[in-house]
Amino acid sequence: MTMTSETEALGLRKGVFAGQHTWQVISVLIVVAIAAVLPFVLSNYRTLQATLVLIYAITLLGLNILTGYNGQISLGHGAFYGVGAYIAVILINHAGLPYWSTIPIVALICLVGGFLFGLPALRLEGLYLALATFALAVALPQILKHPALTKWTGGFQGITINPVPVPGKLPLNPDQWLYLFCLAVTLIMFAIAWNLLRGRTGRAIVAIREHTTAAVGMGINAAFYKSMTFGVSAMFAGVGGALGALTAQFVSPDSFGFFLSITLLVGIVVGGIATISGALFGAVFIQFVPNIADQISKAAPWALYGVILIGFMYLMPQGIVGLLRTIPDHYRNVFAVLRHR
Amino acid sequence: MEAFLHQVLSGVASGIIYASLALALVMIYQSTSHVNFAQGEMAMFSTYVAWALIGAGWSYWAAFPVTLLFSFALGFLIERIVLRPLSHAPVISIVLIFIGLFVIFNSVAGWLFGYEMQTFPSPFPDRWGSQYASAHELGLAVVTVAILAAVFAFFRFTSLGLAMRGAAQNPDSSRLVGVPVDRLIALGWGLAGVIGAVGGMMAAPIVFLDPNMMAGILLYGFAAALLGGISNPAGAVPGGIIVGILENLAGAYIVGTELKLTLALVMIVAILLLKPAGLFGRALTTRV
Secondary structure (H helix, E strand, C coil): CHHHHHHHHCHHHHHHHHHHHHHHHHHHHHHHHHHHHHHHHCCHHHHHHHHHHHHHHHHHHHHHHHHHHCCCCCCCHHHHHHHHHHHHHHHHHHCCCCHHHHHHHHHHHHHHHHHHHHHHHCCCCHHHHHHHHHHHHHHHHHHHHCHHHHHHHCHHHCEECCCCCCCCCCCCCHHHHHHHHHHHHHHHHHHHHHHHHHCHHHHHHHHHHHCHHHHHHCCCCHHHHHHHHHHHHHHHHHHHHHHHHHHHCEECHHHHCHHHHHHHHHHHHHHCCCCCCHHHHHHHHHHHHHHHHHCCCCCHHHHHHHHHHHHHHHHCCCHHHHHHHHHHHHHHHHHHHHHCC | CHHHHHHHHHHHHHHHHHHHHHHHHHHHHHHHCCCCCCHHHHHHHHHHHHHHHHHCCCCHHHHHHHHHHHHHHHHHHHHHHHHHHHCCCCHHHHHHHHHHHHHHHHHHHHHHHCCCCECCCCCCCHHHCCCCCCHHHHHHHHHHHHHHHHHHHHHHHCHHHHHHHHHHHCHHHHHHCCCCHHHHHHHHHHHHHHHHHHHHHHHHHHHCECCCHHHHHHHHHHHHHHHHCCCCHHHHHHHHHHHHHHHHHHHHHCCCHHHHHHHHHHHHHHHHHHCCCCCCCCCCCCCC
């Protein structure tokens, strides 16, 4: 009811954007089709890399909902990623659950955990929130290594799990199956994010970023929405981490430190802050560029990340998606004129 | 009992380091209107410069002023080159820039000086020590308190300090009354670099020198600022000392040293939950 009347009230918008909407749907379908074919044309190693890109994309999307849309900076998303990875592995090894069932459980735990962490943390803004989440990022490896938890976490050595089995008699190798599994989860997560951001909730999230006090004045429960955004964002990171653990078949405390959180932040800045598709570009970037830099020096990826963060703020504050948007704008205007003649 | 007292006193010593960081953050905020996330990393880098000079055969008191000069130039240049062009960017961009600087200093220090822990000499002769506090802990307390008093007096009683506060709080009006805002902000960054360098050189003999030495100090300094009340600079000192004592006692008797950073996280979350305005702060209100 409300949706229809809203759309009718905004009839103009419908007319102008109808064409654009069709194009968006078509381009999404093309991307999904290409993504579905990828494992059958790539080598196993490349398929594995593509799987990691999908996993990063989910995580970056979560961080972008928080930082890009809601304006809260988190240096702690590597920690939620790590928590997701560990929970998945522990559920598989100790509770004997099948691998696919760990994803919704991890999602729920991280959603609640993120919400609870967001509750006190939302009292902080900007840099102070960055500091509090920074504490989370540096504390997690210590907690995971603690002797009291070694029974579950495996301490310094971490834990290994068996590879994900290919179901039934499907004519796929394990790498291909894992890729398709991750692709399915990615599509679900992107659909959730798109649904969340396009409607009333999305407007509330953005309004809080733009002017918290005014948003509260409009009747938005800022405390709830900020914590909820934190929870949703942590859920995405946790799901990413769980898939990452299934892919690597191994978790260890030091892979989830501060560097991972910085990597994720670089990913959303490069892809484009406050964009959904930016998560994909950012994921490709953080999957491939550090590997190249790593060959120069161990410290090089770090230094490179720092330079990229600063450089993008100067040159391309809207990231790759922002750059791509400025190019077709010109042509889109031409098409719009032609269509309305 | 004696061991307990020793723990408390060395807690006070580290508390003073945290207090100085917390206060430096607040003071620097007064002169630049930014809270520099990379402050600790810049201090670490300066300490490495001093370490390299001493390693090259310089005496401590020759390396000290040279390091301070270097730190001043470093802070000044970073403001000029990196931050000036983005002075009108949104807060999130500025924070991302600080994180970028943080990462760059951390990795460059690791690159140049290695990731091994290094010892750093104390300038204070051992005979000043007593059975409860080492010479360095006493010297550290004196130096830190002196610096803080000097910074406070600078902002409170000198016309340059007043101009700096004005430049940070209301750049447009300050410009109209003839305050050279751009130069003062760069000067503020230079001074912040100097204070950080002194703090780094004071902390290094206790926490040891390595590229990640500042992570713990930064977090405990932040916890100190929160506990003291982030809106009240003077609260940072008791806040820092309480946090330092708690950290030392908990480290010695409850959790051990491997959860040092986790303890900081627990403190931060606990303060935010139980007393978000801090012990000496007031609840913040926003004007619409």
